[in-house]
Amino acid sequence: MTFSVTVLGSSSALPTSTRFPSAHVLNAHERLFLIDCAEGTQVQLRRMRIRMSKINHIFISHLHGDHVLGLIGLISTFNLMGRKADLHIFAHKELEKNLLFNIDFYVDEMQYKVVFHPITPRKHQVIYDDGKIVVESLPLKHRVSSTGFLFREKRQLPNIRREVIEKYSLSLANIAAIKNGEDFISPNGDVIANSILTFHSLEPRSYAYCSDTAYSEKLISLIRNVDLLYHEATFANAEEKLAKQTGHSTSVNAAMIAKKSGAKKLIIGHFSSRYKSVEPLLIEARAIFENSFTVEDGDVFDIPLKRLDSGLE
Amino acid sequence: MTFSVTVLGSSSALPTSTRFPSAHVLNAHERLFLIDCAEGTQVQLRRMRIRMSKINHIFISHLHGDHVLGLIGLISTFNLMGRKADLHIFAHKELEKNLLFNIDFYVDEMQYKVVFHPITPRKHQVIYDDGKIVVESLPLKHRVSSTGFLFREKRQLPNIRREVIEKYSLSLANIAAIKNGEDFISPNGDVIANSILTFHSLEPRSYAYCSDTAYSEKLISLIRNVDLLYHEATFANAEEKLAKQTGHSTSVNAAMIAKKSGAKKLIIGHFSSRYKSVEPLLIEARAIFENSFTVEDGDVFDIPLKRLDSGLE
Numbered sequence: 001m002t003f004s005v006t007v008l009g010s011s012s013a014l015p016t017s018t019r020f021p022s023a024h025v026l027n028a029h030e031r032l033f034l035i036d037c038a039e040g041t042q043v044q045l046r047r048m049r050i051r052m053s054k055i056n057h058i059f060i061s062h063l064h065g066d067h068v069l070g071l072i073g074l075i076s077t078f079n080l081m082g083r084k085a086d087l088h089i090f091a092h093k094e095l096e097k098n099l100l101f102n103i104d105f106y107v108d109e110m111q112y113k114v115v116f117h118p119i120t121p122r123k124h125q126v127i128y129d130d131g132k133i134v135v136e137s138l139p140l141k142h143r144v145s146s147t148g149f150l151f152r153e154k155r156q157l158p159n160i161r162r163e164v165i166e167k168y169s170l171s172l173a174n175i176a177a178i179k180n181g182e183d184f185i186s187p188n189g190d191v192i193a194n195s196i197l198t199f200h201s202l203e204p205r206s207y208a209y210c211s212d213t214a215y216s217e218k219l220i221s222l223i224r225n226v227d228l229l230y231h232e233a234t235f236a237n238a239e240e241k242l243a244k245q246t247g248h249s250t251s252v253n254a255a256m257i258a259k260k261s262g263a264k265k266l267i268i269g270h271f272s273s274r275y276k277s278v279e280p281l282l283i284e285a286r287a288i289f290e291n292s293f294t295v296e297d298g299d300v301f302d303i304p305l306k307r308l309d310s311g312l313e
Numbered sequence: 314m315t316f317s318v319t320v321l322g323s324s325s326a327l328p329t330s331t332r333f334p335s336a337h338v339l340n341a342h343e344r345l346f347l348i349d350c351a352e353g354t355q356v357q358l359r360r361m362r363i364r365m366s367k368i369n370h371i372f373i374s375h376l377h378g379d380h381v382l383g384l385i386g387l388i389s390t391f392n393l394m395g396r397k398a399d400l401h402i403f404a405h406k407e408l409e410k411n412l413l414f415n416i417d418f419y420v421d422e423m424q425y426k427v428v429f430h431p432i433t434p435r436k437h438q439v440i441y442d443d444g445k446i447v448v449e450s451l452p453l454k455h456r457v458s459s460t461g462f463l464f465r466e467k468r469q470l471p472n473i474r475r476e477v478i479e480k481y482s483l484s485l486a487n488i489a490a491i492k493n494g495e496d497f498i499s500p501n502g503d504v505i506a507n508s509i510l511t512f513h514s515l516e517p518r519s520y521a522y523c524s525d526t527a528y529s530e531k532l533i534s535l536i537r538n539v540d541l542l543y544h545e546a547t548f549a550n551a552e553e554k555l556a557k558q559t560g561h562s563t564s565v566n567a568a569m570i571a572k573k574s575g576a577k578k579l580i581i582g583h584f585s586s587r588y589k590s591v592e593p594l595l596i597e598a599r600a601i602f603e604n605s606f607t608v609e610d611g612d613v614f615d616i617p618l619k620r621l622d623s624g625l626e
Contacts, residue, residue, distance in 0.1 A: 098415070
């Protein structure tokens with residue numbers, strides 16, 4: 001059960017010779033979620049040998065070109081590749097009219113359906129739930145309406161402790177009821193609490209994508225204890241004023257959010273093209289939040305399964 | 314006086330892990346002419362360290378996405394870079410409304426002017442002339458209106474043979490008149506023919522970009538004796554039928570055009586992603602036209618100065 005993030009692009013608005021603009025792919029249980037889709041995303045997907053046909057859901061943070069200009073090319077390529085499956089796009093409602101216009105202009109005979117899901121700006125809500133994976137919108141603070149995304153595994157029904165199945169001679173109907181949270185009442189009338197009967201073998205994993213955004217403490221409670229936090233860090237701390245003016249964050253801002261929200265790991269990107277090396281940004285972030293990393297295009301961040309005590313040892 | 318072509322993208326509609334879709338840059342006397350502008354063109358320009366600010370003229374062959382989807386990103390990037398100079402775009406008139414719509418949607422506060430030059434489809438005519446470089450439109454044969462471009466140096470005014478300046482004691486006024494094609498009448502009434510007095514030191518160089526197009530013999534007379542011919546070869550000869558159906562050419566088609574038009578050198582590209590190696594296409598082309606080459610992204614084809622007999626040796 002994979003839960004891993006691949007960075008397709010890590011520059012801010014101006015790409016460099018080594019960094020494409022923003023796009024990430026989350027592989028969650030072999031479902032591929034594309035997050036932002038800057039110019040060149042389809043080329044990066046090919047280079048990184050990611051199966052494009054497995055992308056059924058695209059999440060667009062905001063409508064600046066460096067996060068969305070690869071979308072029409074990808075839609076067109078999907079069509080040329082013979083796609084038939086619906087493609088779901090989650091974005092600010094204004095994008096829909098642009099997409100319709102450009103699809104009409106650039107794509108001959110669309111063979112599949114683009115299903116548009118408008119995101120309500122400034123609202124924190126579940127925007128996707130397939131029973132295994134949930135996506136929540138995270139209101140960000142930028143020059144235009146901008147939304148981050150929290151992807152998390154859903155906690156599955158608990159396991160029943162093996163020894164209690166024998167001890168109480170549980171039937172399949174008993175087991176189903178207990179899995180759904182009920183206590184068990186034994187033939188002699190004893191109430192056995194659900195918590196004694198069950199355990200969770202896996203802790204749900206989570207990934208938060210927060211870009212573009214200025215420093216926003218409102219984010220902290222929404223992403224608490226996330227396993228992996230991607231937070232933009234367009235600038236080094238010395239450019240704090242510029243960051244504020246442009247609605248962006250510094251490496252220090254990103255690390256503060258990681259620290260205050262209890263993130264397990266921080267990755268920073270969306271670097272201004274002014275930085276030939278992003279090492280200084282890494283040093284600044286680590287001074288505040290040690291488990292910080294700068295990203296490069298092609299980096300893969302895997303979140304391993306988190307096994308809990310099974311109660312069987 | 315540079316005259317050289319850099320290939321930015323060499324795939325057909327579907328990019329591959331090593332080939333971006335179509336874009337070329339012609340450097341003609343340090344003027345940079347961008348020819349087609351597929352998705353990712355701005356990234357390729359950066360990688361190849363081409364000074365983007367020197368691009369003032371963009372020529373778009375036709376309105377399929379794999380030739381034009383990088384344009385809005387490039388326009389936006391130019392704006393972020395503080396461009397002030399006009400940007401001239403030569404393309405089918407339908408593109409203008411698309412550009413206006415997308416500029417309005419994606420570009421905040423345009424700081425420079427995009428000057429749109431509609432190309433008259435199916436017409437062979439001069440569409441650009443700056444006194445040094447001339448660009449002619451080349452009607453192509455594709456599923457949609459498609460135009461190739463012939464870039465050529467203008468023949469400059471001739472040089473005067475050094476020995477005749479002394480022999481006839483030519484004044485500056487005499488020299489100017491002779492350069493403009495007049496004969497010289499000596500004080501004693503002898504008429505000295507202009508051809509005796511003058512010579513051309515340099516032969517104009519030329520480059521023709523022909524993509525996308527099916528095999529079209531109408532092209533031959535329009536590009537006769539071109540120094541460098543880029544002709545699309547989406548398919549190998551075995552896919553001749555598919556090429557015809559889709560309005561594309563095979564390697565054999567491209568080589569036939571090169572041979573019949575007397576091209577000095579042929580480069581082929583716009584390869585279908587089905588070919589892992591394009592070596593078979595090269596072999597097919599060379600069997601017909603020996604001086605053929607397949608292109609890779611990043612290839613530079615330099616056309617050296619062509620010095621003529623100066624009459625001084």
